[in-house]
Structures are given as C-alpha cells and as structure tokens.
Amino acid sequence: MKNIIQVKNISFHYPDKPLLFDNLTLDVHEGEWLAIIGQNGSGKSTLARLIDGLIVLDKGQIIVDGLTVNDQNIFDIRNKIGIVFQNPEDQFVGATVEDDVAFGLENRQVEREKMHEIVKKSLMDVSMLDFRNRIPANLSGGQKQRVAIAGIVALSPKIIILDEATSMLDPRGRNEILDLVYQIKKDNQLTVISITHDIDEAANADRVVILNEGRIIDEETPENIFQNTGQLQSVGLDSPYTSQLLAALKHRGIKPQRSYLNDEELIAWIKQLISKK
Amino acid sequence: MSNFLFGRYLPGESWVHQMSPQSKLLLSFYFVIVIFFANNIASYAALLILIMGVIILSGVSISYFLKGIRPLIWLIIFTVLLQILFSSGGKLLWHFGPFSITDQSLINGGFIFIRFLLIIMISTVLTLTTTPLAIADGVQTVLKPLKGFHFPVDTLALMLSIALRFVPTLMDEMETIMNAQRSRGVDFGSGSLKHRVKAAVPLLVPLFTGAINHAENLSTAMEARGFTDSEHRSKYRIYRWQMKDTISWLVFLAVGVLVLGIRKW
Amino acid sequence: MDKAVNFEKVTHTYQVDTPFSQNALENVSFTIQSGSFTAIIGHTGSGKSTLVQHINALLKPTDGTVSVFDRIITPKTTNKNLKQLRKKVGMVFQFPEKQLFEETVIKDIMFGPLNYGATEEEARKSAVNAMKLVGLSANFSDSSPFDLSGGQMRRVAIAGVLAMNPEILILDEPTAGLDPRGHKEIMDLARHLHDHNHMTIILVTHQMDDVVDYASNVVVMDQGKIVKVGPPKEIFSDPKWVYKMQLDLPSSALFAQKMIDTGIKLKTLPLTIDELADQIVQIAGKEGKKDE
Numbered sequence: 039m040k041n042i043i044q045v046k047n048i049s050f051h052y053p054d055k056p057l058l059f060d061n062l063t064l065d066v067h068e069g070e071w072l073a074i075i076g077q078n079g080s081g082k083s084t085l086a087r088l089i090d091g092l093i094v095l096d097k098g099q100i101i102v103d104g105l106t107v108n109d110q111n112i113f114d115i116r117n118k119i120g121i122v123f124q125n126p127e128d129q130f131v132g133a134t135v136e137d138d139v140a141f142g143l144e145n146r147q148v149e150r151e152k153m154h155e156i157v158k159k160s161l162m163d164v165s166m167l168d169f170r171n172r173i174p175a176n177l178s179g180g181q182k183q184r185v186a187i188a189g190i191v192a193l194s195p196k197i198i199i200l201d202e203a204t205s206m207l208d209p210r211g212r213n214e215i216l217d218l219v220y221q222i223k224k225d226n227q228l229t230v231i232s233i234t235h236d237i238d239e240a241a242n243a244d245r246v247v248i249l250n251e252g253r254i255i256d257e258e259t260p261e262n263i264f265q266n267t268g269q270l271q272s273v274g275l276d277s278p279y280t281s282q283l284l285a286a287l288k289h290r291g292i293k294p295q296r297s298y299l300n301d302e303e304l305i306a307w308i309k310q311l312i313s314k315k
Numbered sequence: 316m317s318n319f320l321f322g323r324y325l326p327g328e329s330w331v332h333q334m335s336p337q338s339k340l341l342l343s344f345y346f347v348i349v350i351f352f353a354n355n356i357a358s359y360a361a362l363l364i365l366i367m368g369v370i371i372l373s374g375v376s377i378s379y380f381l382k383g384i385r386p387l388i389w390l391i392i393f394t395v396l397l398q399i400l401f402s403s404g405g406k407l408l409w410h411f412g413p414f415s416i417t418d419q420s421l422i423n424g425g426f427i428f429i430r431f432l433l434i435i436m437i438s439t440v441l442t443l444t445t446t447p448l449a450i451a452d453g454v455q456t457v458l459k460p461l462k463g464f465h466f467p468v469d470t471l472a473l474m475l476s477i478a479l480r481f482v483p484t485l486m487d488e489m490e491t492i493m494n495a496q497r498s499r500g501v502d503f504g505s506g507s508l509k510h511r512v513k514a515a516v517p518l519l520v521p522l523f524t525g526a527i528n529h530a531e532n533l534s535t536a537m538e539a540r541g542f543t544d545s546e547h548r549s550k551y552r553i554y555r556w557q558m559k560d561t562i563s564w565l566v567f568l569a570v571g572v573l574v575l576g577i578r579k580w
Numbered sequence: 581m582d583k584a585v586n587f588e589k590v591t592h593t594y595q596v597d598t599p600f601s602q603n604a605l606e607n608v609s610f611t612i613q614s615g616s617f618t619a620i621i622g623h624t625g626s627g628k629s630t631l632v633q634h635i636n637a638l639l640k641p642t643d644g645t646v647s648v649f650d651r652i653i654t655p656k657t658t659n660k661n662l663k664q665l666r667k668k669v670g671m672v673f674q675f676p677e678k679q680l681f682e683e684t685v686i687k688d689i690m691f692g693p694l695n696y697g698a699t700e701e702e703a704r705k706s707a708v709n710a711m712k713l714v715g716l717s718a719n720f721s722d723s724s725p726f727d728l729s730g731g732q733m734r735r736v737a738i739a740g741v742l743a744m745n746p747e748i749l750i751l752d753e754p755t756a757g758l759d760p761r762g763h764k765e766i767m768d769l770a771r772h773l774h775d776h777n778h779m780t781i782i783l784v785t786h787q788m789d790d791v792v793d794y795a796s797n798v799v800v801m802d803q804g805k806i807v808k809v810g811p812p813k814e815i816f817s818d819p820k821w822v823y824k825m826q827l828d829l830p831s832s833a834l835f836a837q838k839m840i841d842t843g844i845k846l847k848t849l850p851l852t853i854d855e856l857a858d859q860i861v862q863i864a865g866k867e868g869k870k871d872e
Contacts, residue, residue, distance in 0.1 A: 178625075
C-alpha cells in the first residue's frame with residue numbers, strides 16, 4: 039500500500055516547553071481513514087499542524103504525497119490537504135457562506151467564472167446551497183463545519199484532516215458531519231485523518247493510532263485496539279460502548295471470549311446465548 | 316445588545332443592497348462632507364429626509380433601525396451635553412460653577428446632535444446593506460491610488476473585512492461574559508464612575524483574551540487554506556456600476572446643491 | 581421537598597418581528613424541587629439557555645412569574661437588589677473558562693465571594709474550599725489562570741462559582757469540548773455536589789448518557805415550550821417521540837433497540853448499561869454462565 043504521508047523520526051517542542059515529540063514516526067496509507075486518538079494535550083493537533091507545515095519541525099522529515107514539507111513545497115502541500123478545525127467560528131473567514139467557500143479559491147487565483155461554478159458545486163456536495171447568502175452569525179455550529187468542508191472540497195484535496203472537528207457540536211451535528219465526510223471520502227477517494235477523543239468516531243476508522251504524551255503507544259485496527267480496554271483507560275479514553283457492555287456482562291458472570299466485538303458481533307453473540315438457554 | 320445594529324450586515328435584495336459598494340462608500344463620505352455644510356434647520360431637514368428615504372429603500376423598518384442605533388444615541392447625548400455645558404456665547408440662560416447654558420450653546424448642541432445622528436445613520440445603512448467583504452472591496456478600490464506610495468491597501472481591506480465579520484461574534488461573546496460576571500455579583504450599570512471602571516476589567520480582559528484567541532486560530536485557518544498575502548488573490552465578487560448607482564448619485568448631488576442653496580451663508 | 585424553582589406561565593420574547601428574532605419561551609410552567617438533579621434537554625435552539633437564564637434573573641419574563649425560593653421575579657422586577665438571588669443561584673456558562681480575568685487562580689475564584697460582600701479572609705477560605713471540591717491542587721493558587729490547560733481553566737471557572745456557596749447550581753453544557761476523562765471528572769463533581777453538599781443541580785445537556793447516569797428529573801424543551809417533564813425512564817420510553825424532538829436515545833437504549841430490531845425480545849427499554857446487562861442475564865439465564 040502506498041503511504042500518502044510519511045512522518046519520519048520527527049522531534050518537536052513548543053518554545054519554553056519540553057520536547058513533545060521525540061523521534062516520532064508514522065505512516066498514513068493512501069485511501070485509509072486513520073483515527074488519531076489521545077486525550078487533550080497528547081499532541082494530536084500539533085501533529086496535524088506539522089503535517090500541514092503550519093508549524094516547523096525541530097528535526098526529522100515529513101513527506102506528503104511525495105513532497106517534503108518545507109518552505110518551497112508548502113503551497114503544493116496545502117493544495118493536497120484540507121483541515122477542518124475544532125472551532126467552527128474561527129475558520130469562517132468570509133462574510134457569507136459562499137464568500138467563505140471561495141476564500142481558498144481566491145487565494146489560488148482561480149478565475150471568477152470557474153470559481154462560481156466550483157463554489158456552487160461544493161455547496162451542493164454539503165447540502166448548503168440554500169444557505170449561500172447566510173452570514174455566519176445565523177448558522178449553527180454544524181452548518182459552519184459543513185461550510186468549512188465545502189471550502190475544502192472546492193480545492194479537491196487528496197487528504198482531509200478533521201482536527202477535533204466535531205467536538206464542539208451536539209451529537210446530532212457530530213453524526214451528520216461524520217456521515218458527510220464518509221460520503222465525500224468515498225466519492226473522491228480521499229485519505230482522512232480524524233483527530234479525536236471520541237471513541238465511537240474511532241471505531242469506524244480503518245486504523246487507529248493512540249497518542250499519549252507525544253508518543254505513539256499503539257497503532258492497529260479498531261478491533262485490536264479495543265481489545266485492550268485497560269490501555270484505553272490508562273490514557274484517559276473511554277472504551278467503546280460494546281466493550282463497556284461486555285465488561286458489565288462479565289461482571290455478572292457471563293464471560294465472552296473477546297473483550298471487544300462490534301455491534302453486530304455482540305448482538306449475534308447475545309442471540310447465541312439466548313438460543314442455548 | 317443583540318438589537319445593536321451598528322456594524323451588522325442584514326442580507327437582502329433591496330435597492331441599497333444592490334448598489335455597488337464603491338459608490339455606497341463614496342456616497343457616505345460625500346454625505347458626511349455635506350453634513351458639515353448644513354447649518355440651519357432647513358438644510359438639516361433636507362438631509363434627514365434624504366437619509367430616511369435611503370433607510371426606506373434599504374428595506375429595514377425605520378422603528379427597528381432607530382432601536383438598533385439607540386445605544387449610540389446615549390453616547391451622542393453625553394457628548395452634546397458636554398458641549399452645551401462648557402461652551403459660551405449668546406444669551407446666558409443658566410449657570411452653576413464652571414457650567415453654563417446659553418441659547419447659542421443649546422442651538423449648537425441641537426445641531427451637533429443631528430450631525431452625529433446623520434453620520435451614524437448613514438454609516439449604519441452602509442454596514443447593514445453591504446457585506447463586510449464588499450465594504451473592504453470598496454475601501455480597496457477607493458484607496459487604490461495610494462498603492463503607488465507602497466501603502467498596503469489590499470491588506471488593510473482584508474483586515475477590515477475580517478474585523479467587521481467578527482463584530483457580531485464579539486458582541487455575542489461580550490453579552491455572555493457580562494452575564495457570567497453578573498452571576499458572580501458584578502453590577503455593570505450602576506455606582507460611581509470609579510466603580511464602573513473597575514467593573515469593566517472583568518469584562519474587558521476576557522473579551523480581549525477571546526479576541527486574541529480568535530485571531531490566532533483564524534490566522535492558522537487562513538494559512539491552512541492557502542492564504543499568503545492579500546495581493547495575489549482573485550476575486551469572487553465584482554461590483555459593477557449600475558443604473559441604481561447613477562440615480563443615487565444624481566439624487567445625492569441634487570440634495571448637496573440644495574443644502575448649499577438653503578444654508579445660512 | 582421544598583420548591584427551589586417555580587415557573588408560572590412564563591413567556592419570554594426576544595425582539596419580536598426583527599430579523600434577529602430569537603426563540604422565546606412560551607407559557608412555561610414547571611417546578612424544580614430543592615435538592616433534585618434536573619436535566620434540561622432539547623435540540624439546539626429549543627430555548628434551554630433562555631430558560632435557565634431566568635432562574636438568576638439574567639433574563640426576566642415578558643409575562644408570568646418565576647420564583648426562586650422566596651424570591652419572585654416578574655416582568656416588573658428591576659435590576660436592583662438581584663444580588664441576593666444571584667448569590668444563591670450559581671451559573672456555570674458554556675465554556676466558562678472564557679470568563680477568567682484575574683492575575684492568579686485564587687484571586688479569580690475569590691472574585692465572586694468578594695462581590696457578594698465576603699471579607700478577604702472569608703473569600704479566601706471559600707476559594708480554597710472550592711479548589712478542593714473541583715480537584716485543583718493548592719499549588720495552582722498563585723499561577724495565572726491563562727497558563728493552565730483547558731480542562732484546568734474550566735475547573736477554575738467552576739470553582740469561581742462554587743466559592744459563592746450557591747444553593748442552586750446551573751451547569752450549561754459543562755463538559756463541551758473536554759476529553760472523556762475531563763468529562764467524567766466534571767460530571768462526577770456535579771454528582772458529589774448534589775449528594776454531599778445537597779445542592780440543587782440543573783444540567784443543560786445534549787448528552788443523553790449523562791441524563792440517565794446522573795439526573796433524576798428531566799425537562800424536555802421544544803420550540804420554546806416544555807413538552808415533557810419526568811424521570812428519565814418516562815422520557816425515553818417512547819423512542820419515536822424522542823426522535824421527533826430531534827433528540828437521541830442513551831447509548832444503552834440505542835443498543836437495545838438494535839437488539840430488538842434483530843428479533844430479541846426485551847421486557848422494557850433499558851437506559852443504562854447495568855439495566856441492559858441485567859436484562860441480558862435474565863433472558864440468557866444460567867446457560868450463559870456455562871460458557872465460563
């Protein structure tokens with residue numbers, strides 16, 4: 039499998055702070071949905087900013103789709119990566135929805151005629167076309183995040199990074215945004231990196247990386263990550279719902295073979311228990 | 316606070332909305348200049364009628380508009396009071412210590428009040444009917460000649476647009492912070508001047524901290540979206556001079572001439 | 581039990597017929613008992629925040645009356661003499677860390693008590709206590725609140741409200757943006773304050789799991805009206821209605837629904853993991869245990 043992002047032996051520290059990353063290495067496969075989980079302060083968002091060249095490495099190298107992240111390549115790299123940030127308010131640059139979607143296109147000096155076409159199409163992709171004249175003050179958080187996604191789709195990137203993009207939304211808004219990104223990923227064959235502390239979001243990823251105090255402590259499929267509930271707890275994360283239910287059953291004397299099953303597997307297993315009765 | 320209109324944009328399709336921002340901006344400047352030529356009741360009345368007409372054409376109800384600028388009117392009244400109390404000349408009507416009121420100062424105060432009111436009205440109409448981005452574009456076009464002197468016109472325009480875009484956000488935040496501090500026992504509206512200044516600290520510190528946070532996050536987001544400098548960008552919107560602009564200019568020029576004709580020379 | 585809060589036909593209108601008109605309260609009547617743990621739920625924009633801001637008179641009814649203990653607020657109530665009320669009703673806003681402003685943590689926490697007339701010494705004592713309650717080490721007392729992590733700042737802000745020793749504590753989405761550990765710490769604090777300090781807790785939330793795990797009484801709002809009041813069991817008993825209110829089911833009910841959809845029969849819709857696990861043990865019976 040091709041690695042679309044290679045993070046090679048990087049070190050990084052914020053001014054006046056101890057080393058956050060010390061010789062960190064991570065590959066992101068082309069076309070995968072990678073969840074990076076960890077509690078606040080674990081370095082998740084910093085990693086995203088390093089990949090996009092928004093902050094500068096101390097040591098090591100990051101390669102994005104064949105290009106090393108450095109001053110010369112920075113704009114080509116930002117053409118390949120779109121980031122949805124945490125705070126919906128603080129990434130809304132335009133005066134209205136359509137102006138905001140156009141912002142990235144204007145930066146790339148796209149022709150006006152073409153820009154109008156792309157803006158319209160992108161807003162349709164996120165079902166926000168009817169809102170194109172709205173001002174940010176009259177949009178919900180979820181709607182603002184949709185606009186942010188439209189602004190990214192407009193630039194046809196290869197990679198979307200969700201930097202805790204759903205953490206300030208209500209559960210409904212969160213699910214809608216995730217469903218939307220799934221759809222866009224599928225339609226455009228994108229790679230998605232979702233930085234999150236929502237374990238249920240991670241459960242739907244192809245691969246999960248646990249980051250704790252700047253170190254990768256595990257890198258596996260969700261199924262395998264979730265088997266180790268102790269590890270999740272030790273880094274301050276929840277275990278997935280099904281694991282919690284399995285633990286409660288175990289406590290009541292029913293012992294499953296594994297400590298993580300997805301919804302379907304768990305229901306099948308419960309059915310089996312009942313039929314044995 | 317949420318009915319405060321100054322600096323807000325109200326989406327719409329009215330006559331005024333459809334005018335080009337450049338001509339709205341220039342007309343506003345022009346209007347302000349004309350205000351300073353007015354010096355009697357007739358000339359002020361002409362300007363008031365004109366601005367009322369503009370407000371009607373902007374599709375905003377007048378009572379709503381007046382309510383929206385009320386917080387600023389207190390500010391003007393305060394200024395005008397100072398003006399009245401400290402100016403001299405004319406027939407003395409009342410005095411106490413350093414304060415005095417004369418018939419002349421009353422009339423002057425009244426005129427100053429109307430002047431301020433007119434300025435606030437025209438600038439509120441401007442922001443109500445023009446998106447922040449369009450205002451910024453207008454500023455950019457109007458200031459373009461300065462580019463020759465290496466004046467950062469584009470950057471200034473973009474800064475202005477973003478600043479205006481964040482006005483409602485910061486207003487809402489201010490309201491929340493005020494409520495939070497009220498819940499902690501702060502009384503914003505009363506007490507001595509010293510007390511009021513002291514009460515402003517728990518409001519202003521969080522407000523500025525928040526604004527700085529917004530600015531930091533925003534600049535990161537802008538950079539991530541490929542922003543480098545404000546000059547090498549294309550434009551999503553263009554604003555064409557329209558019949559509406561021509562007609563508006565003709566009306567404004569006519570009123571200007573009228574004011575010059577009826578003012579006291 | 582005594583009534584802590586009582587709404588009597590309360591209506592609140594924010595600038596009617598303006599382009600910025602915001603949702604209002606419409607003829608809202610309900611009671612919160614002293615010492616209860618009440619959750620207020622409803623989709624975004626249903627009027628939850630407007631409702632709770634009436635409890636400490638940040639907003640006043642356009643019509644109707646709000647009583648908080650023996651204090652009655654009507655449309656005619658002036659802004660004077662609200663201090664005694666506001667002292668009794670602690671209000672933790674969404675993202676309360678945004679209200680911090682003092683140079684040191686301890687000063688910020690003492691701010692409320694001092695405003696309410698406490699002496700320097702009393703205020704300090706309350707602040708130290710509040711820091712203990714929220715689990716902030718005394719070492720932070722002289723740090724600048726702006727040097728702390730997001731989760732710590734939030735706890736400082738909550739301590740600043742607790743230091744006023746309120747009898748009613750309103751928490752408006754107190755865990756928004758926190759990681760799971762931070763979330764649990766704040767929610768457990770709310771439970772502690774309820775159980776041990778006998779505070780009346782009013783929680784505004786979107787997290788249905790918190791509603792069933794912590795609250796004993798639930799108020800459901802929709803379009804400025806109260807559409808249902810009752811214990812969690814009653815509120816979530818009709819999933820279709822819950823969805824109609826644009827709300828979600830708690831995780832356990834959601835999972836149980838999935839089980840039911842595959843043909844497994846459950847007696848009642850379980851709301852918590854323990855309830856669901858108990859039911860599974862019941863229907864799977866001892867046979868299940870033989871798996872061991």
